[in-house]
Amino acid sequence: VSLDLDFTLNGRPCRIDCPPHWTVLDLLRDGLSLLGAKDGCGEGVCGACTVLLDGRPIRACLVLAARLDGHALVSIEGLEGDALDPLQDAFAELGASQCGFCTPGMIMSAKALLAVDPAPSAHDVREALAGNLCRCTGYVKIIEAVLAAAQRLGSHSAVEGEGG
Amino acid sequence: MDGPAYRVIGKSLPRADAWEKVRGRPIYAGDLALSGMLHGRIVRSPYASARIVSIDTRAAAALSGVAAVLTHADVPRNELRMELPGRMAEATAGAVLATQPVLAADRVRFQGEPVVAIAAETPEVAAHAAELVEVEYEELPGVFDPLESLRPGAALVHEGGNVLRRWQLRKGDIREGFGRAEVVVEHTYRTPFVDHVYIETETGVGWIDAEGVLTLRVSTQVLEHFRDVAEVLRLPHSRVRLEGAYLGGGFGGKEDVTVECLLGLLVWKTRRAVQLVFSREESFIGHGKRHPYVMRYKTGAMRNGELVALEAELYSDAGAYAALSPWVLFYSLVTATGPYRVPHVHVDAATVYTNNPIASAYRTFGSIQTCIAYEGQMDALAQALGMDPLELREKNFLHKGDAIATGQVLESEPMLGETMRRAWAALGPPRRAEAPVRIGRGLAASFTPYGRMCWTRDSASAWVGMELDGTAVVRCAAPDVGGGQTASLCSIAAELLGLPAERVVAVGRDSHFTPRAGTTTATRQLFMSGNAVLKAAREVRRHLVEQAAEMLEAAPADVELYDGRAFVRGASDRSLALAEVVKAATAAGRPTQVLDKFDAPSAPTIDPLTGQGKPFNDYTFGTQAVEVEVDEETGVTRATRLVACYDVGQAINRQSTEGQIEGGAVQGLGHALLEEVVLEQGISKNPHLLDYKIPTTLDAPVIESILLESGNGLGPFGAKGIGEPAMTPTPAAVMNAVSRAIGRRITDLPITAERVLAKLKSRA
Numbered sequence: 001v002s003l004d005l006d007f008t009l010n011g012r013p014c015r016i017d018c019p020p021h022w023t024v025l026d027l028l029r030d031g032l033s034l035l036g037a038k039d040g041c042g043e044g045v046c047g048a049c050t051v052l053l054d055g056r057p058i059r060a061c062l063v064l065a066a067r068l069d070g071h072a073l074v075s076i077e078g079l080e081g082d083a084l085d086p087l088q089d090a091f092a093e094l095g096a097s098q099c100g101f102c103t104p105g106m107i108m109s110a111k112a113l114l115a116v117d118p119a120p121s122a123h124d125v126r127e128a129l130a131g132n133l134c135r136c137t138g139y140v141k142i143i144e145a146v147l148a149a150a151q152r153l154g155s156h157s158a159v160e161g162e163g164g
Numbered sequence: 165m166d167g168p169a170y171r172v173i174g175k176s177l178p179r180a181d182a183w184e185k186v187r188g189r190p191i192y193a194g195d196l197a198l199s200g201m202l203h204g205r206i207v208r209s210p211y212a213s214a215r216i217v218s219i220d221t222r223a224a225a226a227l228s229g230v231a232a233v234l235t236h237a238d239v240p241r242n243e244l245r246m247e248l249p250g251r252m253a254e255a256t257a258g259a260v261l262a263t264q265p266v267l268a269a270d271r272v273r274f275q276g277e278p279v280v281a282i283a284a285e286t287p288e289v290a291a292h293a294a295e296l297v298e299v300e301y302e303e304l305p306g307v308f309d310p311l312e313s314l315r316p317g318a319a320l321v322h323e324g325g326n327v328l329r330r331w332q333l334r335k336g337d338i339r340e341g342f343g344r345a346e347v348v349v350e351h352t353y354r355t356p357f358v359d360h361v362y363i364e365t366e367t368g369v370g371w372i373d374a375e376g377v378l379t380l381r382v383s384t385q386v387l388e389h390f391r392d393v394a395e396v397l398r399l400p401h402s403r404v405r406l407e408g409a410y411l412g413g414g415f416g417g418k419e420d421v422t423v424e425c426l427l428g429l430l431v432w433k434t435r436r437a438v439q440l441v442f443s444r445e446e447s448f449i450g451h452g453k454r455h456p457y458v459m460r461y462k463t464g465a466m467r468n469g470e471l472v473a474l475e476a477e478l479y480s481d482a483g484a485y486a487a488l489s490p491w492v493l494f495y496s497l498v499t500a501t502g503p504y505r506v507p508h509v510h511v512d513a514a515t516v517y518t519n520n521p522i523a524s525a526y527r528t529f530g531s532i533q534t535c536i537a538y539e540g541q542m543d544a545l546a547q548a549l550g551m552d553p554l555e556l557r558e559k560n561f562l563h564k565g566d567a568i569a570t571g572q573v574l575e576s577e578p579m580l581g582e583t584m585r586r587a588w589a590a591l592g593p594p595r596r597a598e599a600p601v602r603i604g605r606g607l608a609a610s611f612t613p614y615g616r617m618c619w620t621r622d623s624a625s626a627w628v629g630m631e632l633d634g635t636a637v638v639r640c641a642a643p644d645v646g647g648g649q650t651a652s653l654c655s656i657a658a659e660l661l662g663l664p665a666e667r668v669v670a671v672g673r674d675s676h677f678t679p680r681a682g683t684t685t686a687t688r689q690l691f692m693s694g695n696a697v698l699k700a701a702r703e704v705r706r707h708l709v710e711q712a713a714e715m716l717e718a719a720p721a722d723v724e725l726y727d728g729r730a731f732v733r734g735a736s737d738r739s740l741a742l743a744e745v746v747k748a749a750t751a752a753g754r755p756t757q758v759l760d761k762f763d764a765p766s767a768p769t770i771d772p773l774t775g776q777g778k779p780f781n782d783y784t785f786g787t788q789a790v791e792v793e794v795d796e797e798t799g800v801t802r803a804t805r806l807v808a809c810y811d812v813g814q815a816i817n818r819q820s821t822e823g824q825i826e827g828g829a830v831q832g833l834g835h836a837l838l839e840e841v842v843l844e845q846g847i848s849k850n851p852h853l854l855d856y857k858i859p860t861t862l863d864a865p866v867i868e869s870i871l872l873e874s875g876n877g878l879g880p881f882g883a884k885g886i887g888e889p890a891m892t893p894t895p896a897a898v899m900n901a902v903s904r905a906i907g908r909r910i911t912d913l914p915i916t917a918e919r920v921l922a923k924l925k926s927r928a
Contacts, residue, residue: 076188132861135831
């Protein structure tokens with residue numbers, strides 16, 4: 001038995017068969033060879049597999065691939081167009097990525113935040129990323145990068161920093 | 165400050181790998197899929213202490229799609245040996261060094277010990293086969309506490325006795341010291357097992373290459389483990405190759421062998437490519453943890469605050485096998501007094517076997533536990549003396565020319581007072597909070613070695629070469645654990661060769677194809693490989709300058725390299741593109757590629773009876789200050805602000821240096837407030853991220869890093885190491901801040917809400 005999925009992947013139509021027990025993460029990594037989403041715990045805690053389903057962040061390791069049928073999925077590989085996404089630029093420039101293993105998931109969560117709140121406060125960023133674990137950076141430069149990206153994207157000027 | 169003007173060094177430069185990482189492109193060890201690849205699976209002991217009565221693999225082996233079901237009988241040399249070069253045997257004299265088998269034969273000594281290794285066509289089949297393996301165990305009495313393990317009649321973990329290794333430190337006359345002391349404080353500090361929780365678990369893929377070389381691509385801090393795999397398989401060392409991959413974090417947890425030998429065994433036996441990925445649960449129960457310590461401290465001082473005596477007993481729980489426990493404890497011994505002048509010192513330290521998880525390397529390597537104790541003592545002493553804790557520290561800090569407790573004289577100024585004052589001042593004016601929240605501030609000064617023990621005669625090699633287009637290549641087998649090791653090596657070469665950082669690339673981290681750089685551990689890569697790259701690049705530079713001098717008709721001393729060109733000093737119109745210089749040098753037969761080696765200064769092993777000697781070449785000193793809010797109704801502690809100030813010698817890449825400090829501080833914060841591997845009779849109760857919490861964005865405080873750059877380090881450009889020192893003082897600073905907030909001394913970690921509430925209910 002296999003599923004016949006028809007969905008939008010990173011802006012393009014995608015039709016693929018997959019075993020019914022596969023998660024979105026299995027499908028991305030093993031079915032589609034998209035390796036940006038990482039498996040850090042397999043139980044929805046670390047956030048390294050975060051991708052966007054119809055614009056909302058999901059834990060790819062917890063959601064069955066069957067859910068994708070008729071929907072739109074965006075992974076880290078689908079974020080850049082002709083240029084990198086401002087989040088990607090800001091993460092690289094400001095040193096928000098160290099070992100890089102949490103980075104794709106972190107950026108996808110940030111992307112989802114900026115889509116609904118283009119001018120988040122530092123605290124908003126902390127809340128939005130609280131489900132993405134990073135062990136290298138202490139989150140300082142990650143939060144800075146999201147705020148910087150918001151500012152670059154932003155029409156809104158009021159972006160708060162944190163303490164000084 | 166008038167430092168030398170660098171063009172690359174000390175700047176905040178994005179790393180080349182960051183642009184790949186933000187796109188999700190790097191191929192980590194677990195990402196590499198080979199066609200026809202098998203999937204590995206390990207059957208582990210569910211018991212902490214048991215005899216293996218029998219292992220029946222027949223049903224598993226008969227399952228369709230299973231390629232191999234291996235037991236101890238299939239392992240040519242069933243021992244995870246760790247042979248470190250450099251007088252280690254001499255330094256290990258008297259230790260009971262119990263090495264772990266690759267696959268347990270007749271006895272298991274900790275929960276999670278590997279017993280059977282399986283390879284199958286799919287992960288699902290491998291998992292099914294694992295369920296079909298029948299291992300009959302007979303549970304045996306175990307010992308689960310290091311102090312109980314020391315008692316007569318305790319169950320023996322190994323035949324030779326439960327004491328793995330003792331160390332002792334003697335300086336002055338401890339009785340005379342306490343005889344003089346006018347104030348004495350005594351406390352016992354306890355720290356738990358802590359997990360590294362790198363987000364990438366232990367992974368690897370292996371295959372046999374066209375020349376018959378067993379090749380493993382593994383997430384490891386130590387490419388030299390190819391030797392351990394070769395020993396296990398009884399192969400010549402030259403027949404095993406370890407190819408480095410990007411690591412999804414290491415922190416010391418990928419310093420010991422993890423998947424290497426199991427993977428090598430499966431590949432060698434099946435002659436197929438195999439992938440082995442540890443699940444998060446396996447990672448929790450399978451790899452070495454930070455050692456729990458019990459530390460009894462007695463500190464004596466004069467009324468004016470001058471320290472006169474320090475007596476300490478340190479006990480560390482090594483778990484079931486030796487791993488790196490003797491050396492972790494040695495770091496504790498050396499740092500036991502903290503960065504203070506103490507005339508009379510007496511330290512007894514023991515690392516002890518139990519049937520708990522193996523404990524081994526974890527960032528700071530035994531320096532973090534003692535910092536908790538010595539800095540807890542300094543605050544307790546300040547309180548007993550009615551003295552300002554900063555003043556007390558200032559009075560006793562080590563300075564240039566002072567000796568640490570092992571007798572080693574510090575050859576440069578540690579700048580401890582400045583790090584402390586600046587960190588404390590940067591916390592800003594005091595804040596008030598309303599009940600039930602109490603605010604507390606605390607700090608901890610610290611010292612942490614960078615680089616290996618002197619007697620190991622550590623060395624690192626690197627190759628630097630120019631390409632005809634004027635770009636440069638660094639080849640150096642230094643694993644990049646995410647700290648920016650590779651980018652820093654490129655920056656060092658770029659500075660010397662007058663190139664923008666992006667025109668230097670590092671290729672390959674590979675035991676066969678790149679010069680041996682040694683391990684990315686012990687905060688040694690910048691010091692060791694950095695100096696190796698510096699030496700090689702300096703030599704390449706010399707040849708380029710000579711060539712350019714000839715072409716520009718100038719004296720070599722007047723040639724400068726920058727912006728990818730060779731200039732005549734003071735005559736900016738006389739210049740050449742470096743590419744032209746390289747082409748001409750090549751045509752002239754001048755070397756433009758150089759392999760060089762850096763040897764760390766060495767020293768004899770320390771005196772086994774007194775601990776006197778030169779244990780390490782140098783140390784990184786620094787202070788962290790932290791503000792916490794404690795809710796006295798719920799007991800919950802939150803860190804609001806943290807300032808770290810270190811003398812880093814010279815930042816190579818400011819962004820990376822800050823990144824190390826910020827990451828180390830938050831990892832230390834987790835250690836202080838949240839993290840503990842909870843064990844019941846050796847069985848882990850929280851081998852999942854749901855139950856083992858690490859700090860999230862909501863837990864991390866606002867952090868400020870203040871970098872002092874004395875130029876006094878032994879690394880390139882006077883750099884010191886910062887990777888481990890970044891974490892050392894955090895738990896102690898947090899403990900002192902919480903103690904201040906609640907008016908009771910906290911001595912046990914983690915500082916959970918329950919502990920805080922219990923303390924609040926107790927008398928002051």
